[in-house]
Amino acid sequence: xxxxxxxxxxxxxxxxxxxxxxxxxxxxxxxxxxxxxxxxxxxxxxxxxxxxxxxxxxxxxxxxxxxxxxxxxxxxxxxxxxxxxxxxxxxxxxxxxxxxxxxxxxxxxxxxxxxxxxxxxxxxxxxxxxxxxxxxxxxxxxxxxxxxxxxxxxxxxxxxxxxxxxxxxxxxxxxxxxxxxxxxxxxxxxxxxxxxxxxxxxxxxxxxxxxxxxxxxxxxxxxxxxxxxxxxxxxxxxxxxxxxxxxxxxxxxxx
Numbered sequence: 001x002x003x004x005x006x007x008x009x010x011x012x013x014x015x016x017x018x019x020x021x022x023x024x025x026x027x028x029x030x031x032x033x034x035x036x037x038x039x040x041x042x043x044x045x046x047x048x049x050x051x052x053x054x055x056x057x058x059x060x061x062x063x064x065x066x067x068x069x070x071x072x073x074x075x076x077x078x079x080x081x082x083x084x085x086x087x088x089x090x091x092x093x094x095x096x097x098x099x100x101x102x103x104x105x106x107x108x109x110x111x112x113x114x115x116x117x118x119x120x121x122x123x124x125x126x127x128x129x130x131x132x133x134x135x136x137x138x139x140x141x142x143x144x145x146x147x148x149x150x151x152x153x154x155x156x157x158x159x160x161x162x163x164x165x166x167x168x169x170x171x172x173x174x175x176x177x178x179x180x181x182x183x184x185x186x187x188x189x190x191x192x193x194x195x196x197x198x199x200x201x202x203x204x205x206x207x208x209x210x211x212x213x214x215x216x217x218x219x220x221x222x223x224x225x226x227x228x229x230x231x232x233x234x235x236x237x238x239x240x241x242x243x244x245x246x247x248x249x250x251x252x253x254x255x
Contacts, residue, residue: 009079015036086127128181149163187248
């Protein structure tokens with residue numbers, strides 16, 4: 001059976017996190033070659049790379065600091081030279097600091113904006129520049145959050161960074177539309193991944209409290225986020241750009 005993304009190349013930041021791994025594997029199952037970046041040592045990527053290569057696609061890992069624009073540009077060229085120009089670009093790397101506005105230090109505030117917003121911009125900017133250079137169409141997906149438009153008093157820097165990411169998505173979408181590069185955002189609600197997964201593992205009761213808050217009573221899996229990203233990048237998606245796919249189980253409908 002022909003794969004959706006046969007002969008396409010995906011580049012993804014934050015590829016060793018829970019959502020990043022799910023994204024890499026799902027796109028590999030659909031035939032894409034996978035260029036993974038993260039700040040973790042190369043040994044940490046060995047298991048994921050093995051899983052991907054079993055699917056008979058190529059994959060490479062690069063340790064890269066997404067907040068360093070020159071390092072990001074080198075990474076994009078590395079992926080292009082080894083796997084081909086990235087047609088599919090997913091800015092996934094993110095960090096979160098829990099605390100109110102008087103608890104977060106200036107360094108924490110700056111770090112969060114640099115990773116979540118600046119890093120996403122550097123990757124999208126560098127990778128789409130290569131698409132323009134080659135005259136190729138493409139897809140960009142920003143992994144945002146429902147927190148971009150819903151006040152979260154316990155993580156203001158995260159919410160602000162994701163709100164900025166949403167406007168970045170719209171600005172890039174308009175500018176790149178004439179070049180058939182579609183730019184969209186996925187905005188998940190409660191995902192069993194990263195910090196949330198760790199907190200819930202230590203406090204199962206808190207997980208149930210969170211589940212009960214969600215109108216559909218379901219917590220999102222990393223695989224569900226990956227599936228939605230595939231839909232945005234699907235070749236038959238020819239018209240959606242500058243859009244936010246809100247997948248929060250109805251959380252944002254609550255007042």
